[in-house]
Amino acid sequence: MVVGLVAAILMVPGGGGGFDSGILAAASVYEDATVVESDVVVGTPIVPLTDVRIALPQVGPVFEPASYAITLNPVRLRTGPDLQSESLEVLKKGTWLRICKCLSGPAVSVDKDEVWCQAALSSRVTGWVASSYLAKKTPEEYWKAMVASRRISPFVGRESEVDTTTLPRLLDEAGYKADEHFKAYVVEIERNEDGIIGYRRYDYKGTSIDRDDWWAASSVKLFAAVAALEYLRELRFGTKAEITYHYKEKDVKNSIAWLVNQALTPSNNIAFDRLVEIVGFENMKNWFQRRGLVDTILLRGYSGRVRDAESKLGTLRDSPAVTICEGRRPCKKLPQRHGHDRPWQCPNQGNCTTLQDLTEVLRRVMLHESLPQAERFNLGDSELRLIRGALSGKRSRGLGVVNGLREGFGNKHLDIYNKPGFAYNWFSDHVYVSCPECTGPVKEWLVAMAGWGGRDVLDEGAREIGRILASSRLSNKSEMKQ
Numbered sequence: 001m002v003v004g005l006v007a008a009i010l011m012v013p014g015g016g017g018g019f020d021s022g023i024l025a026a027a028s029v030y031e032d033a034t035v036v037e038s039d040v041v042v043g044t045p046i047v048p049l050t051d052v053r054i055a056l057p058q059v060g061p062v063f064e065p066a067s068y069a070i071t072l073n074p075v076r077l078r079t080g081p082d083l084q085s086e087s088l089e090v091l092k093k094g095t096w097l098r099i100c101k102c103l104s105g106p107a108v109s110v111d112k113d114e115v116w117c118q119a120a121l122s123s124r125v126t127g128w129v130a131s132s133y134l135a136k137k138t139p140e141e142y143w144k145a146m147v148a149s150r151r152i153s154p155f156v157g158r159e160s161e162v163d164t165t166t167l168p169r170l171l172d173e174a175g176y177k178a179d180e181h182f183k184a185y186v187v188e189i190e191r192n193e194d195g196i197i198g199y200r201r202y203d204y205k206g207t208s209i210d211r212d213d214w215w216a217a218s219s220v221k222l223f224a225a226v227a228a229l230e231y232l233r234e235l236r237f238g239t240k241a242e243i244t245y246h247y248k249e250k251d252v253k254n255s256i257a258w259l260v261n262q263a264l265t266p267s268n269n270i271a272f273d274r275l276v277e278i279v280g281f282e283n284m285k286n287w288f289q290r291r292g293l294v295d296t297i298l299l300r301g302y303s304g305r306v307r308d309a310e311s312k313l314g315t316l317r318d319s320p321a322v323t324i325c326e327g328r329r330p331c332k333k334l335p336q337r338h339g340h341d342r343p344w345q346c347p348n349q350g351n352c353t354t355l356q357d358l359t360e361v362l363r364r365v366m367l368h369e370s371l372p373q374a375e376r377f378n379l380g381d382s383e384l385r386l387i388r389g390a391l392s393g394k395r396s397r398g399l400g401v402v403n404g405l406r407e408g409f410g411n412k413h414l415d416i417y418n419k420p421g422f423a424y425n426w427f428s429d430h431v432y433v434s435c436p437e438c439t440g441p442v443k444e445w446l447v448a449m450a451g452w453g454g455r456d457v458l459d460e461g462a463r464e465i466g467r468i469l470a471s472s473r474l475s476n477k478s479e480m481k482q
Helices: 139-152 166-173 216-236 255-266 270-281 281-290 355-366 381-391 400-408 460-468
Strands: 006-013 019-024 068-071 075-076 087-091 096-104 117-122 128-130 134-137 183-191 197-203 242-246 251-255 323-324 331-332 417-421 426-434 443-450
Touching: 006 216, 006 331, 068 087, 087 128, 096 139, 166 460, 183 355, 183 460, 216 270, 216 281, 216 355, 216 381, 216 417, 216 426, 242 255, 251 255, 251 443, 255 270, 255 381, 270 323, 331 381, 355 381, 355 417, 355 426, 355 443, 381 417, 400 417, 400 443, 400 460, 443 460
Parallel strands: none
Antiparallel strands: 006 019, 068 096, 068 134, 075 087, 075 128, 096 117, 117 128, 183 197, 183 443, 242 251, 242 323, 323 331, 417 426, 426 443
16 A cells, blocks of 8 residues: 655635635545545635535545545535535535545445545545545646645735746846745835835745745744734733743743743744643634634644654644733633644644745734734734834844845845744745835835755845845836735
8 A cells, every 4th residue: 555645735716716725635545445544734725614415426536645636516525424424514616625535335335336535624624525526636737726826915915916037037137046945035015105005026936835845943933922912912911911831740930021032032942832832722723724824834842842642743732721810910721722733734743834924924013003904913012012022132143134135235224023943954034124224115025035055045145135125126027016
């Protein structure tokens, strides 16, 4: 028996002819009624549930490991491999799927020829569908659909395509030779006189949507900080809250301000894990979906306090009981919580994201006051001051991209807020840059970069990108989208 171990982001057709990002599981093997499950993947389809009754066709196709499929008609996603199982939701015609496993035979249904397949549609929804409603698709067809969907951003300038050619050309003209691991994404921000913000978006050869082939390391810690502060705010606690973690060994108390500062400035791994423990693993997964950060999932704990029994890697799925107190307000105790991280929605039980998602969370933090209410995080002035202060704090390392951008802008003063990360020889950073002294219409940028080869691997690329931005060469190439 051969087992497929493949991670992929799938797109689920949504309204308006676009695609909603969805997560699908890596396929395992179909062989009679015997199943071997594999590691997995990521995604998030939001599919409206309608009351549709569908009869099961006679015999469906058998899907090979790691195969792609698309629904031929509306079909119910069920809790088990039979028509008597509860309906989870109705998948639209044209929904992309990645098969998790398939079953047939007497152990599954009365008709031994019936084939049922399981697909993980998101980090929260996994179900079964009769394969008779599915058509096989090639990896090339999937990739074409995925790239087309992600050229339209789910957040900034929804109608704005990502220009994937101008940045590579300008870097090439500057003599910069990027290697196969180089990734870059740039958003130009222009504030019009009427207060409306416009955006132009560029990346290096489509790499802003890469998700499973690189390691974001500590760059993901901003997600945890924002989610924890939003969660505390929903519970009516602020930035002076004290959190007591009731670990089995002993109680540990930290202030939320200390945790945020430690996670974002010196990049303390324990502080990162504890921010996620405040929110809880399942709540964290749901937060990404609600906030439109659909290509991101956090599975790996960096402190190693809790380790997965099989992988031996740190996991974020277990939160201890915690007590939250602030001033004279009544304290709130949250029970111990256990989440579900299988099948894994990121290769090697990792923390997966894209440069677009990293940039989006930074955009909402840095432009909060100028954004429409619907695009804002649920953060107050004190939370924004805390996060921004930590992002602009002094660091002893991880300054390659920041220093490169500063060098590229020459002697101009820059205000910079960023969160870098380094692990497994991957260095990455996402940066907000403001240049008050610049004379062009664009004085603000969001820059995200990633590369493999050590802490200094992005130094030269960042310097050249800084020069390109300072010279307004990107701005002259396309219309500004609002």
